[in-house]
Every structure is written in structure tokens, then in C-alpha cells.
Amino acid sequence: MCNRYKKPSKPEEEITVETIRKLPPMYFTNITGGEPFIREDLADIVRELYKKSDRIVISTNGFFTDRIIALCNEFPNVGIRISIEGLEETNNAIRGLDDGFNKGYETLKKLVETNHPDVGFGMTVQDANAHDLVSLYKLSDEMNMEFATASLHNSFYFVEAKNIIKDRPMVAQSFENLINELLKSNSPKKWFRAYFNHGLINYIYGQKRLLPCDMAFDTFFIDPYGDVMPCNGTKEKEVMGNLVTDDWDTLWNSEQAEKVRAKVRNCDRQCWMIGSVSPAMKKYIWVPAAWVVKHKFLRYFKDKKYSMYENKICRDLRDGKVTKEELDALSTCDLNAVASDGLKQI
Numbered sequence: 001m002c003n004r005y006k007k008p009s010k011p012e013e014e015i016t017v018e019t020i021r022k023l024p025p026m027y028f029t030n031i032t033g034g035e036p037f038i039r040e041d042l043a044d045i046v047r048e049l050y051k052k053s054d055r056i057v058i059s060t061n062g063f064f065t066d067r068i069i070a071l072c073n074e075f076p077n078v079g080i081r082i083s084i085e086g087l088e089e090t091n092n093a094i095r096g097l098d099d100g101f102n103k104g105y106e107t108l109k110k111l112v113e114t115n116h117p118d119v120g121f122g123m124t125v126q127d128a129n130a131h132d133l134v135s136l137y138k139l140s141d142e143m144n145m146e147f148a149t150a151s152l153h154n155s156f157y158f159v160e161a162k163n164i165i166k167d168r169p170m171v172a173q174s175f176e177n178l179i180n181e182l183l184k185s186n187s188p189k190k191w192f193r194a195y196f197n198h199g200l201i202n203y204i205y206g207q208k209r210l211l212p213c214d215m216a217f218d219t220f221f222i223d224p225y226g227d228v229m230p231c232n233g234t235k236e237k238e239v240m241g242n243l244v245t246d247d248w249d250t251l252w253n254s255e256q257a258e259k260v261r262a263k264v265r266n267c268d269r270q271c272w273m274i275g276s277v278s279p280a281m282k283k284y285i286w287v288p289a290a291w292v293v294k295h296k297f298l299r300y301f302k303d304k305k306y307s308m309y310e311n312k313i314c315r316d317l318r319d320g321k322v323t324k325e326e327l328d329a330l331s332t333c334d335l336n337a338v339a340s341d342g343l344k345q346i
């Protein structure tokens with residue numbers, strides 16, 4: 001799970017709109033937390049970001065319903081993804097909140113009622129909720145909402161080093177079912193989502209990413225202190241520079257930024273999160289496009305278009321050629337590690 005909320009930044013140390021003004025032009029921005037709507041100046045931040053960014057999506061737990069609705073009224077194009085970890089019982093058990101599902105779901109329903117165009121669920125798939133994956137997708141589909149998936153990762157940002165999928169075939173089976181649902185649809189966006197979920201199966205089996213990771217080259221992550229990093233997936237915080245003290249061009253072209261890029265080129269964490277995969281899917285579009293053509297069109301008349309056993313590693317585990325323990329060793333889970341919280345300014 002993500003423990004970011006247990007290690008919050010101090011509001012008085014967080015970046016202000018002045019620092020946000022220094023950001024370069026961007027084609028996409030995701031605002032995430034913790035919980036972004038805790039910041040009472042979020043509307044000012046979004047207003048400033050819209051001068052830089054073509055598209056903005058905010059990930060939230062959906063608790064601050066009034067603030068979310070007010071923001072969406074002011075910014076009709078902003079995307080809202082509410083993290084829901086399964087159907088009611090599963091979500092509340094995972095999140096430890098008695099009314100968590102209903103709060104998030106009510107916010108989503110209100111947004112749908114107001115015809116807000118870019119609304120959806122975000123679900124982090126794991127052993128405890130994989131059985132709800134397709135049901136939650138169908139619920140979002142009925143409400144005409146987006147459905148974003150992820151799986152467990154470990155990093156300084158998540159303040160976690162022990163996340164791991166225990167029953168890989170069971171979780172992969174749920175992804176397979178979702179992929180087949182997505183491929184059945186008439187939406188090209190969903191066919192490409194199917195490819196993303198195919199990559200999640202590959203990821204939970206500890207395999208090499210299906211696409212190169214180019215974080216720090218054309219994409220970056222900025223934290224509440226203004227520290228600019230390649231991503232939020234590294235084990236320790238890897239800082240390219242600080243936007244509070246530097247201007248963007250100095251930071252981006254610095255020696256320190258080059259050192260971090262060299263580390264990215266040798267990074268072996270094999271993350272498969274939308275932040276690093278979405279730009280890669282656009283950049284290497286022919287790879288997911290060929291996968292979509294094969295699964296959507298060449299298997300047009302087949303009821304089941306995708307099987308997890310297309311992946312050699314799934315067959316190898318099934319056939320006893322590789323053990324669960326060997327796959328565990330390929331993951332980023334480190335049971336002896338003390339997770340870095342990334343809060344120390346460097």
C-alpha cells in the first residue's frame with residue numbers, strides 16, 4: 001500500500017504558486033498526494049498550471065466533495081480520478097475507512113450528474129481486491145466514467161519497500177478478465193488501456209518493462225519542496241535540482257540533472273505506472289498499436305481475445321519452470337529495508 005499519508009510535508013515548507021510559475025510548458029500534468037484537496041489554494045495552483053499544461057488530472061480520495069465540485073465548476077476540463085480500491089467492503093477494509101467507498105462514490109456520482117466530462121476511478125490492484133476488478137470496471141462503464149488501474153510499487157514516495165503480489169496467477173487472471181472486457185468495447189482508448197493492463201501482468205511477474213522508461217528526459221516529478229525528480233518510483237529520492245532556488249533551464253540542464261538521467265538509463269525497477277508508461281506509449285506508439293491490432297482485429301471473431309499465458313513467464317510459473325520465490329526475488333520488495341520517506345531536503 002501507499003504510506004505517503006503517514007509522512008505528510010509541512011504546509012509552511014510546501015511550494016507556492018510562485019514556484020509553479022517557473023515550470024516549463026507541459027502537455028500533461030497529474031496532481032497527486034497525499035490528498036491534493038487538503039491544499040486550500042488548489043484552485044490557484046490549477047489556474048496557474050493551465051497556463052502551462054494542456055491537460056490536468058487530479059488524483060484524490062474524493063472526501064472533500066464540495067471542494068472538488070467547486071474546482072470542477074471553475075475548470076470544466078480538469079480530470080478527476082478518485083482512488084477506490086474495490087467494491088464497498090473491500091475498499092473500506094483496504095483503506096481502513098468505514099465510509100470510504102460511499103464518500104468517493106457519492107462524489108463521483110455528483111460529478112457525473114453535473115456532466116463533468118473527465119471523471120473516473122483509480123484502482124491499485126493487489127491480492128486483497130483483484131476479485132473486484134471487473135465488477136468495478138463495469139460499474140464505471142455503466143456510469144460512463146474512466147477506469148484507471150495500477151498495481152503495487154515500492155518507492156521512497158510511497159514510503160514503502162515491502163509491497164508485493166503474493167498470488168500472481170490469481171491477480172493476473174483478474175487482469176486477463178479486464179483486458180478481455182476492454183478489448184470487447186468499441187473504444188480505441190480502452191483497447192490501449194488493455195495493453196497497459198497487459199503490461200501490469202508483465203510487471204507483477206517481475207519482468208522487464210514492455211517499453212523503455214524515458215523519465216527525466218521528457219517527463220519529471222516535482223514534490224512539495226520543489227525538488228524535481230525523474231519520477232516517484234525510485235528507491236531513494238533522486239533530485240535533479242530544486243525549483244524554489246533555481247530557474248527551470250538551469251535546473252534541467254545542470255550536471256546534477258545529467259547524473260540522474262544516467263541513473264535512469266540503468267534503472268532496474270521496471271515500474272509500470274501510468275506516469276511513465278503513458279508518455280512511452282505515445283513515443284513508441286507502434287508497439288501498443290501492433291498489440292491492439294493483433295488482439296482486437298486479428299482475433300475479431302474470438303470471444304476470448306487475450307490470455308495471460310501468452311506471456312512466457314506466466315507459462316513458466318504454471319509449468320514449474322520458475323518458482324514463486326524466484327519471481328519474488330525479481331520484485332522491488334525488500335522485507336529488510338527501512339523505507340525512505342524522501343522528506344529530507346537534499
Ligand code: SF4
Binds near residue numbers: 215264268276
Ligand atoms: S523504471 Fe522509470 S519510473 Fe521506475 S524508478 Fe526507474 S526511472 Fe523511475
